[in-house]
Amino acid sequence: MSAYHTEQKKMLEDFLYRNRDKGFTIDEITEGIACESPCGAIPARSTVYRLVARLVEEGKVRKFVKPESRKASYQLVACEHCDAHLHLKCVGCGRLFHMDESVSDELLDRIRSCSNFSVDEEETVLYGKCAGCNRK
Ligand SMILES: [Zn+2]
Ligand SMILES: [Zn+2]
Structure with missing residues (x-):
């Protein structure tokens, strides 16, 4: 993984950690990181999607599908x-x-x-x- 991706993965993990009692869609995560980014570096939605998918594989993040909208949301596994x-x-x-x-x-x-x-x-x-x- 490139240094650029390592940095973005860290931002993503930090964001999910601080908001670990909530679930977010990929769009919400992308926006959330963009707002908090000190250098204004906004990760691409596709990058966020790939990083989140990797965290799900690693078992650090759980995927939920809201029954009413069928939209996937993601939440850090804090336990x-x-x-x-x-x-x-x-x-x-x-x-x-x-x-x-x-x-x-x-x-x-x-x-x-x-x-x-x-x-x-x-x-x-x-x-x-x-x-x-x-x-x-
Ligand atoms: Zn409630
Ligand atoms: Zn649990």
């Missing part, structure tokens, strides 16, 4: 054990919640024993509204 529990995604504010591991296991065990179906934890996200958004 190390994300393959061991389910995730809850709020459609109101876009925040991602890591389900308690024991609750997640219990739920999946129940589904397995009742329906003889093994849920893919890594692929499964439950959509709904968080406590904050429910209050509104």
Whole structure:
């Protein structure tokens, strides 16, 4: 990877890290980085797309598809054990919640024993509204 790309990858990771409780589309990430860039160097959308795809492959970023728009959004995986529990995604504010591991296991065990179906934890996200958004 060239130095130029290393620099852009760092900007991208920083941006996602600072906004790790939210998900962004490629366009939003591109704009977000452009606003924060000190030198005004704006990465091309295609560059951002490639860098994000690489982070997804590395397991650092998760891809979500909003059920209503089918648009993909991306969010940094801020916890190390994300393959061991389910995730809850709020459609109101876009925040991602890591389900308690024991609750997640219990739920999946129940589904397995009742329906003889093994849920893919890594692929499964439950959509709904968080406590904050429910209050509104
Ligand atoms: Zn997690
Ligand atoms: Zn919410």
